[in-house]
Amino acid sequence: MVAGTLLVRSSFAQTGDKPNFIIIFCDDLGYGDVGCFGSKTHRTPNIDRMADEGTRFTSFYVTSGVCTPSRSSLMTGCYPRRVNMHESDGNECVLFPVARKGLNPSEITIADMLKGQGYATVCVGKWHLGDQPDFLPTKQGFDYYYGIPYSNDMGAEQRPKNPPLPLLRNEKVIEAPADQDTLTRRYTEEVAKFITMNKDRPFFVYLPHTMPHVPLHVSDAFRGRSPNGMYADVIEELDWSVGRILQTVRELGLAEKTLVIFTSDNGATGGKGRSNGPLRGAKGSTWEGGQREPCVVWWPGHIPAGKTCDELTTTMDLLPTFARLAGTKAPTDRIIDGKDVWPLMASRGGAKSPHEAFYYYQMDQLQAVRDDRWKLHLPLKVKRRNWGKGIPNRPMALYDLKADIGEKMNVADRHPDVVKRLLALADKARLDLGDVNHRGNQRPAGWVEIAKPLTKD
Numbered sequence: 454m455v456a457g458t459l460l461v462r463s464s465f466a467q468t469g470d471k472p473n474f475i476i477i478f479c480d481d482l483g484y485g486d487v488g489c490f491g492s493k494t495h496r497t498p499n500i501d502r503m504a505d506e507g508t509r510f511t512s513f514y515v516t517s518g519v520c521t522p523s524r525s526s527l528m529t530g531c532y533p534r535r536v537n538m539h540e541s542d543g544n545e546c547v548l549f550p551v552a553r554k555g556l557n558p559s560e561i562t563i564a565d566m567l568k569g570q571g572y573a574t575v576c577v578g579k580w581h582l583g584d585q586p587d588f589l590p591t592k593q594g595f596d597y598y599y600g601i602p603y604s605n606d607m608g609a610e611q612r613p614k615n616p617p618l619p620l621l622r623n624e625k626v627i628e629a630p631a632d633q634d635t636l637t638r639r640y641t642e643e644v645a646k647f648i649t650m651n652k653d654r655p656f657f658v659y660l661p662h663t664m665p666h667v668p669l670h671v672s673d674a675f676r677g678r679s680p681n682g683m684y685a686d687v688i689e690e691l692d693w694s695v696g697r698i699l700q701t702v703r704e705l706g707l708a709e710k711t712l713v714i715f716t717s718d719n720g721a722t723g724g725k726g727r728s729n730g731p732l733r734g735a736k737g738s739t740w741e742g743g744q745r746e747p748c749v750v751w752w753p754g755h756i757p758a759g760k761t762c763d764e765l766t767t768t769m770d771l772l773p774t775f776a777r778l779a780g781t782k783a784p785t786d787r788i789i790d791g792k793d794v795w796p797l798m799a800s801r802g803g804a805k806s807p808h809e810a811f812y813y814y815q816m817d818q819l820q821a822v823r824d825d826r827w828k829l830h831l832p833l834k835v836k837r838r839n840w841g842k843g844i845p846n847r848p849m850a851l852y853d854l855k856a857d858i859g860e861k862m863n864v865a866d867r868h869p870d871v872v873k874r875l876l877a878l879a880d881k882a883r884l885d886l887g888d889v890n891h892r893g894n895q896r897p898a899g900w901v902e903i904a905k906p907l908t909k910d
């Protein structure tokens with residue numbers, strides 16, 4: 454059985470039988486918000502079944518506690534600073550409507566790479582990597598786009614100076630303001646249709662859900678259904694969506710040809726039924742609760758069922774991993790920070806994380822570094838925050854993540870050798886990726902001279 458599976462695996466790309474890829478990327482879903490990651494309040498039978506049939510990654514990271522930088526990494530396989538998407542044109546932590554800045558179209562996104570390998574590519578959902586025509590998904594490797602270009606709280610309904618929240622099909626606004634109640638359902642239908650239309654060729658689906666980012670919206674079928682309030686209603690509809698997509702894949706006979714990943718772009722905000730499980734901190738922070746995400750990887754016959762992998766992995770790894778599975782390589786003409794983690798997904802005996810370290814940045818500032826076991830919060834004169842004033846005089850703190858996932862006990866005094874090693878890794882990152890006033894090896898973002906609002910004709 455094992456040998457047979459390995460044989461299928463190794464011959465997959467060579468036979469021209471390229472696997473399909475689906476990334477389901479929730480917005481602000483916390484580490485403890487789904488059953489298979491410990492939620493006792495949200496009913497998520499479909500995501501739990503996906504975990505039973507696949508592998509849970511329990512040390513899976515996004516590169517930022519907020520949307521835009523996190524998404525830039527998933528798309529490019531690079532830290533946000535590398536592609537200059539760590540802050541907006543107005544020095545905010547994320548892009549706002551009518552931004553002059555966006556993900557540079559000269560970056561090679563996962564979609565660009567897979568399109569080059571003959572894949573049909575679709576982005577359905579919240580983009581948030583630039584709202585100008587040059588930066589939209591259709592200019593970043595996606596054949597088709599349906600969704601909102603930035604966060605659902607950035608329309609005129611919440612911020613009167615902005616245009617009404619636009620819903621786009623490709624580059625055209627088809628609805629404004631978008632009817633948010635039906636977004637999760639409509640996204641799911643768009644994806645199911647796309648999969649069905651492209652069942653006979655390799656495809657890549659990127660589904661960055663608008664939910665459960667606030668304002669919360671849910672369709673009539675799910676409103677008030679959960680005993681745990683609106684947030685749980687929203688999670689249950691997202692779970693339904695996962696089930697509907699996997700059912701589509703199964704019914705078309707594509708289960709053994711399709712790798713599906715379920716995760717989130719950053720941690721949950723605090724309170725109101727949201728949960729980052731045992732993790733400290735929340736969305737927007739460099740505590741684990743901001744950047745460690747629930748992650749389930751599913752591919753029957755290729756990825757083992759019912760397993761858990763605690764090795765350090767990141768959204769940046771998806772581009773090089775998909776490249777390998779599609780029979781190509783990640784770009785070699787530029788620095789790519791992600792690593793091929795297929796040996797971990799396939800649970801090859803003894804496979805270890807290919808990362809020497811992971812770096813936690815808040816906007817332009819390096820705040821923490823971890824290796825396989827230890828996380829060091831760096832001493833900072835002013836610890837920057839994504840919003841509000843920085844926090845002065847933050848002392849150094851070391852946590853043993855294997856014994857203390859909640860970052861409760863500072864053990865820096867007991868492990869001076871570990872502190873020294875992690876400080877050296879931080880210096881290495883500063884040289885390469887930069888830190889505050891040091892630019893590092895950074896590629897330019899995309900810019901336009903005059904930004905225009907996305908409005909309905």
Ligand SMILES: [Ca+2]
Binds near residue numbers: 666
């Ligand atoms: Ca988010």
